[in-house]
Amino acid sequence: MEELRVTGQRLRAFRIGAGLSAEDLADKLRVSRATIYRLESAGVARLDMVRRIADLLNVSIAALLGSEVEYIKTALVYFERLRQIEAQVDWSFVAFGPVSYLLTSDEYDIMLRQSLLDRIPASEPDPAGARTAIRKLMRILASRKHDFSQRRPRISNLLSISDLREFARWGLSGPDDYRPGHTAFADAARRELELIIRLIEHPPLGIQIGVSREYLPTTSFNILRGPAETTVTVSPFRLGPRPNVRQGVATISAARDAVRLYSELADDLWSTAAMGREAADLLRKEVLAASG
Numbered sequence: 598m599e600e601l602r603v604t605g606q607r608l609r610a611f612r613i614g615a616g617l618s619a620e621d622l623a624d625k626l627r628v629s630r631a632t633i634y635r636l637e638s639a640g641v642a643r644l645d646m647v648r649r650i651a652d653l654l655n656v657s658i659a660a661l662l663g664s665e666v667e668y669i670k671t672a673l674v675y676f677e678r679l680r681q682i683e684a685q686v687d688w689s690f691v692a693f694g695p696v697s698y699l700l701t702s703d704e705y706d707i708m709l710r711q712s713l714l715d716r717i718p719a720s721e722p723d724p725a726g727a728r729t730a731i732r733k734l735m736r737i738l739a740s741r742k743h744d745f746s747q748r749r750p751r752i753s754n755l756l757s758i759s760d761l762r763e764f765a766r767w768g769l770s771g772p773d774d775y776r777p778g779h780t781a782f783a784d785a786a787r788r789e790l791e792l793i794i795r796l797i798e799h800p801p802l803g804i805q806i807g808v809s810r811e812y813l814p815t816t817s818f819n820i821l822r823g824p825a826e827t828t829v830t831v832s833p834f835r836l837g838p839r840p841n842v843r844q845g846v847a848t849i850s851a852a853r854d855a856v857r858l859y860s861e862l863a864d865d866l867w868s869t870a871a872m873g874r875e876a877a878d879l880l881r882k883e884v885l886a887a888s889g
Contacts, residue, residue, distance in 0.1 A: 601640035604647075607661055609637040611654045625653055657853040667849040672834040672842035673734055678849055679819070679830060680741045686823040688751040690863045693817040695764040695837045696793050697754040698738065699745045700804070705789055708782050710735050712769035712840055734842060751803035755866055756793070757813040761884045763838045765790055770839070790885060797877045807870030808879055820859055829855045 612622050612633075619633040626633075626649060641647050641661070651658045669675045683689065683699075691697040698705075710731065717727045768782035797806045819830045833845030850856075871879050 601642060602638075603640070604662060605637045605640040608641060608650060611656050611661070612637075615654050617654075622650075622653070626650070660852050660854045666852065666855075669847045669849065670845070672845075673730060673737065675830075675832055675834055675847040675849075676734060676737050676741070680737055680744065682821050682823075682828055682830070682849070683741060683750070684744050684748070685825070686750055686821040686828075688822045689753070690820040690867075691752060691754045691817075692813050692863070692866065693754070693819070693837070695760045696756060696789070696806075697752055698836050699742060699752065700754065700793075700796060700806075702789060702792055704785050706735065706738070708769050708785050708789075709738075709836060709840065712782070713842060715770075716840065716843075731842070738836075749801075749803060751805075753805045753807070753863075753867070755813065755863070755870060756806065756808050758808055758810050758879065758883060759812055760837060761790065761793075761808075761880065762887065765884050765887075767838060769837070787885065790880060794877045794880050794885075797873065797880070805872075806876065807867055807872050808876040809866055809870045811866070811869065813866070814862075818859055818862075820856070820863055826851045827856045827860075829859045831859075 612619070617625075619637075620630050623630045623633045636646070636650075641650065647658055647661055651661050654661075667678070669678065691699075713731045713734070714728065717724055717731075721727050764786050766783065768786040770782065793806065796804060797808075800806065816831050816833050817835065818832070821828045821830070828849060828851045830847065830849045832847040833841060834847060835841045870876070
């Protein structure tokens, strides 16, 4: 009964989001206003009514029923699922800083592995287990790169200039974690940025990189389009500056609403991004030069 009642709560939220009053929705469904209030308080039990409401409010049945979303609380599971999905897609949009992992160099892997090991807290009750998890994660990431190099699906990668500035100055360490011994990683970060500039100026077939002056959303997201369906992943797990593979909850969904809303967000962000020579000059002048 609780699950049924929650569908009524979702109905109310979607109705309000669509800008409809209870009376408006009742008119469109050709039912009484009292019926709408009852559905919102007790839930929608009949499947034919669920379909009618979903179509009218332009949401999926799954969204109305609260299904079609994977909730993932470990980086290992998330990146393995991402690898599985990537293996089936022919295009992906990546809002992920400082650059899509699939486009990074082998040197980046060395930097990332060391940074993850450095970030194991002293209070970690099982440091050996944490190191093992990092080794497993790096194997998964290596498999992602290998699969990408074999298949070469198209990628549109949106970068944030603020992320790139931080990366140029500190590498994968944040200012709070930076230590003198990390100078080599800062130098490696500059080489990675030079690689990004080359990819922008001379993009391989199917690779597009845009640079945004705006701050990207605090969680990364991917839109992955395959022949059968389009999937959206949203993740707090970071492989960029101040990497995080320890805490958070990621989501994976093929629900129509998720795909539509994140596609609209991607279009908005992409429409204002610098491309080509403009983007390369921006990185040289405002990132590399500014970092010294």
